[in-house]
Amino acid sequence: MGEIIDGRAIANEIKEEVKAGVEQYKSQGLSPKLDVIIVGDDPASVAYARSKGRVSDKLGIAYELHEMASDTPENDVLALIDKLNKDEQVHGILVELPLPAHMDKEKVMEAVDPNKDVDGVHPINRGYIMSGQEGLFPATPQACVEILLRSGVELQGKHAVLVGRGETVGKPLFFMLLKHNPTMTVCHSRTKDLASHTKQADIVIAAVGRAKMITGDMLKPGAVVVDAGINEAEGGGLCGDVDFDSAKEVAGKITPVPGGVGSLTTALILKNVLKAIKKQKG
């Protein structure tokens, strides 16, 4: 059986680093602050936003949640973003998704100052990912990279097969991984014979959104498996894109769901708040 990568332990490591960073800024008289905007009452988004608040509290980051009704005019949201962009006490801004249907998501995302965009969704930050420059990068793909690096997985010269090319996870992850010099294959819904690709992989990363679609017989023995998928499991609870039970018998290392990639996202958003401060200071 392969080693099960403990995402929560890696998240705690990152949180400790963030806490130390926050203390250092506070000793210089700067108090890091994150503002989150939520429009509507999508229960998953509300829960996620509040959990970010609790973790911020623990790490010493000031946190303000702006809850707006689902019928708020787009201009009101843009006006709030503009106010937060100009506020020097605010270092990170995050707009929870999904936004109500009457809003232009791209317009709202582009309104956030790229140097405060801790969710890594502004086109300028997306461009930095492609060019390999330092920017504020989205948490989920970053979590996949951190898991590999912090678990001591060698990427250089290895064959990494990424399943999924979505805008949120797969596409940014492709560029973030490539920086570490693996040879990469990207698979998607039109890929023929997915197993023929995953079977050749030293590293398989799943970012699809289909419950348990990658099974143990699709893996090379000893492969490292990182599962970014979050799906509702049959009979309740969550499961990944990888069939954990069969895959763990073949993999060398594997992330569980829950307890894997998703465990790191809040910690990495808060790490981005510190990165954002650095960018704002120039």
Ligand code: NDP
């Ligand atoms: P998208 O829906 O944007 O992309 C899904 C990708 O999977 C697409 O590239 C699609 O191909 C591909 N795909 C669909 N069916 C197949 C198939 N049968 N075989 C191979 N590829 C297929 O997803 P996201 O990038 O938004 O998210 C990916 C996963 O990550 C989801 O499970 C989501 O829940 C999860 N997620 C997890 C987070 C976390 O915190 N852990 C946060 C955000 C997302 P095509 O491009 O051809 O359509």
